[in-house]
Amino acid sequence: MLNQKSEAALIGKVKNIANVMASAGVGFTDYITQLTYILFLKMDEEKEEAGLDSTIPAGCKWQDIVNLSGTDLVEKYEEILSTLSKEEGLIGTIFTNATNKISRHVMLQEVFKMVDSENWYMMEGDLKGAIYERILEENGQDRKSGAGQYFTPRALIQAIVEVVDPKINETVADPCCGTGGFLLAAYAHMKKQSKELEKLKFLKNNALSGADVTPLVVTLASMNLYLHDIGVNKSPIVLQDSLLDTSDRLYQVIMTNPPFGTRPQGSVEVNSIRTEFIRTSDNQVNFLQHIMSIVKTGGRVGVVLPDSVLTDQGATAKVREKLLKDYNLHTILRLPTGIFYANGVKTNVLFFDKGEPTKDIWVYDYRTGIKHTMATKKMTRAHLDEFVECYCSGHIEDRKATYSEDNPNGRWRCFSEEEVKQADTLDFKWIDLEEKDQRTVQEVLADMETEAQGIITAVSKLKKLLGSVEI
Numbered sequence: 001m002l003n004q005k006s007e008a009a010l011i012g013k014v015k016n017i018a019n020v021m022a023s024a025g026v027g028f029t030d031y032i033t034q035l036t037y038i039l040f041l042k043m044d045e046e047k048e049e050a051g052l053d054s055t056i057p058a059g060c061k062w063q064d065i066v067n068l069s070g071t072d073l074v075e076k077y078e079e080i081l082s083t084l085s086k087e088e089g090l091i092g093t094i095f096t097n098a099t100n101k102i103s104r105h106v107m108l109q110e111v112f113k114m115v116d117s118e119n120w121y122m123m124e125g126d127l128k129g130a131i132y133e134r135i136l137e138e139n140g141q142d143r144k145s146g147a148g149q150y151f152t153p154r155a156l157i158q159a160i161v162e163v164v165d166p167k168i169n170e171t172v173a174d175p176c177c178g179t180g181g182f183l184l185a186a187y188a189h190m191k192k193q194s195k196e197l198e199k200l201k202f203l204k205n206n207a208l209s210g211a212d213v214t215p216l217v218v219t220l221a222s223m224n225l226y227l228h229d230i231g232v233n234k235s236p237i238v239l240q241d242s243l244l245d246t247s248d249r250l251y252q253v254i255m256t257n258p259p260f261g262t263r264p265q266g267s268v269e270v271n272s273i274r275t276e277f278i279r280t281s282d283n284q285v286n287f288l289q290h291i292m293s294i295v296k297t298g299g300r301v302g303v304v305l306p307d308s309v310l311t312d313q314g315a316t317a318k319v320r321e322k323l324l325k326d327y328n329l330h331t332i333l334r335l336p337t338g339i340f341y342a343n344g345v346k347t348n349v350l351f352f353d354k355g356e357p358t359k360d361i362w363v364y365d366y367r368t369g370i371k372h373t374m375a376t377k378k379m380t381r382a383h384l385d386e387f388v389e390c391y392c393s394g395h396i397e398d399r400k401a402t403y404s405e406d407n408p409n410g411r412w413r414c415f416s417e418e419e420v421k422q423a424d425t426l427d428f429k430w431i432d433l434e435e436k437d438q439r440t441v442q443e444v445l446a447d448m449e450t451e452a453q454g455i456i457t458a459v460s461k462l463k464k465l466l467g468s469v470e471i
Contacts, residue, residue: 007130007131007134010118010131011131011134011135011138013114014035014114014131014135015138017031017110017111017114018031018138020107020110021102021107024104024107026101026102026107028138029216030101030102031101031102031111032135032136032220033101033216033219033220034100034101034102034108034111035111035115035135036094036219036220036223037081037084037094037095037098037219038111038112038115039115039120039223040094040095040223040226041056041060041061041062041065041080042062042115042116042120043120043121044056044061044062045061045062045063046119046120046121046122047121050121050122055089055090055091056084056091057083057084057087059080059083060080060083060084064076064080065077065080065112066112066116069105069109070105071105073105073108073109073112074100074103074105074108077100077108078099078100081095081098081099081100082098084098085097085098089233089234089235090222090226090231090232090233090234090235093218093219093222093234093235093237093238093239094219094222094223094226094235095219096215096218096219096222096239097215098219128227129184129224129227129228129229131227132223132224132227133154133184133224136179136220136224137154152178152181152182152257152304152340153339153340153378153379154181154185154381155378155379155380155381155383155384156304156335156339156349156379156384157181157182157185157255158185158381159381159384159387159388160182160185160255160302160349161182161185161186161189161255161302162189162388162393163302163331163351163387163388163391163393164253164255164300164301164302164351164393165189165300165393165394166186166189166190166252166253166255166300167190167193168190168191168193168194168199168200168202168203168207169199169202169207170190170207170252170253171206171207171208171209171251171252171253172186172190172207172208172209172251172252172253172254172255173208173209173210173251173253173254173256173294174209174210174211174254174255174256175210175211175242175245175254175256175258175287175290175291175294176211176212176213176242176256176257176258176259176287177210177211177212177217177221177237177256178212178217178221178257179217179220179221179224180210180220180221180222180224180225180237182255182256182257183208183210183221183225183230183236184224184225184228184230186208186253186255187203187207187208187225187228187230190203190207191203204229204230204231204232205231205233205234208225208230208231208236209236209238209249209251210225210236210237210238211237211238211239211240211242211245212237212239212240213239213240213241213242215239218237218238218239221237222235222237225237241267241268242287242290243263243270243274243283243286243287243290244268244270244273244274245290245294246273246274249294250294250295250296250299251294251295251296251299252295252296252298252299252300253295253299253300253301254291254294254295254299254300254301254302254303255301255302255303256287256291256302256303256304257303257304258283258284258287258288258291258303258304258305259283259284259287260283260284260305260306260345261282261283261284262281262282262283263281263282263283263286269281270286274289274290274293276293277289277290278315278318278319278322279315280314280315280316280319282308282312282315282316284305284306284308284309285309285312285315285316285319287303288303288305288309288319288323289319291303292322292323292326292327292354295354296354297354297355298353298354298355299353299354300351300352300353301327301350301351301352301353301354302349302350302351303349303350304335304347304348304349305347305348305349305350306345306346306347306348307346307347307348307427309348309350310332310348310425310426310427311425311426311427320426323352323358324357324358324420325357325358326354326357327352327353327354327355327356327357327358328352328353328354328355328356328357328358328359329350329351329352329358329361329426330351330352330353330358330360330361330362330396331350331351331352331361331362331363331364331391332348332349332350332351332361332362332363332364332426332428333348333349333351333363333364333366333387334348334363334364334365334366334367334368335347335348335349335366335367336366336367336370336371336372336379337367337372338371338372338373338374338377338379339372339374339378339379346367358417358420359417359420360414360415360416360417360420361414361415361420361426361428362390362396362399362401362412362413362414362415363412363413363414363415363428364386364387364390364391364411364412365411365413365429365430365431366383366384366387366411368429368431368433369431369433375442375446386402386411386412387411387412390402390412399412399414401413401414403430408430408431408432409431409432409433411431413428413430415428
């Protein structure tokens with residue numbers, strides 16, 4: 001009960017200051033980033049007070065700044081960020097491309113006061129980690145910031161981890177890790193499996209690997225794991241464009257939710273570096289190829305991908321053909337819309353193993369007739385109970401379909417090897433339920449507002465583009 005009160009109280013503090021910041025024009029994402037930097041400085045000081053070695057260089061410590069105010073505070077803070085962003089190891093990762101986004105000294109001082117009022121380092125990992133996770137979730141719900149693209153619903157992550165079932169002696173990777181949700185869930189799942197010190201040491205320091213192309217995300221993910229006592233000397237998160245990664249490191253388990261859409265204009269073409277890849281500009285298809293290339297023989301994958309990966313022709317169909325030939329795509333989980341912060345995204349989770357070709361494909365349809373919204377009807381872990389039970393992790397030979405002639409709307413169905421070969425796509429549908437829009441008026445208006453904002457942004461960019469062109 002004490003932990004619950006502490007967690008609620010601290011989250012309340014963070015949100016209250018966020019509201020003040022918002023009124024001064026500081027977005028939640030910028031605020032959380034600065035909170036991360038300041039929190040790390042405070043925790044380093046607490047480590048020293050506990051008799052442990054500091055990892056912060058002289059002149060950049062908590063005591064060098066905490067008693068400053070006014071422009072002195074802002075200038076010293078910016079100096080510290082500049083210095084630490086050039087460091088190596090964990091410090092350099094936490095402070096990747098660090099800059100100050102809170103220029104008003106009064107606002108900045110409020111964050112310092114809030115952090116200074118608590119003892120963070122001695123707080124148990126589960127508590128301080130849970131607090132940070134909740135803050136990241138709040139940030140993900142901020143539609144205006146676009147931060148939701150970094151946050152996969154934890155209920156979905158938990159279900160994926162449970163069925164993929166990473167073992168404590170296995171390596172686990174997420175090549176587009178966002179704020180580290182899959183890695184943290186894998187860690188929580190794996191650490192329960194043994195109390196042997198060597199295995200736990202391997203789990204904390206060597207088992208997990210993550211990467212992201214966005215400096216902000218690398219900072220948040222590294223801090224998220226650090227607060228859960230993972231990677232306390234060297235962060236398992238790296239800043240890199242995974243699609244251009246040509247290292248030969250392989251992993252036993254990969255769980256991820258890669259970015260969808262086309263590769264940003266001006267980016268290096270993936271096929272020019274990864275010449276073995278089938279050429280395509282689709283992020284999701286390139287990431288599928290990357291995942292296929294870094295999983296060990298016998299390894300397991302759970303990856304969130306849009307419908308287009310199952311249906312598109314051309315390059316996508318060629319990648320799909322390779323997947324079915326060299327990997328055992330044994331399970332597809334069809335997901336409903338309304339569980340991600342982006343509107344209308346139709347996704348699936350593909351589960352496959354490396355080393356054998358695909359034969360039967362089992363499909364669980366948790367889409368047809370299912371409605372979720374981020375505001376009033378969030379998907380919870382309990383919603384996926386039947387899927388997890390049907391999956392039969394570790395003993396898939398015992399799977400039994402809930403679909404039959406007597407129950408044509410059963411959500412769990414097996415498609416035979418012959419049916420798979422004859423299918424033009426892997427978008428299997430069979431449930432016949434009338435789908436109705438169950439959104440509330442408020443939710444419809446919120447979706448309209450989001451779409452309108454997207455149109456305004458697009459028009460603004462077009463105006464800027466046309467402004468530089470003579471007509």
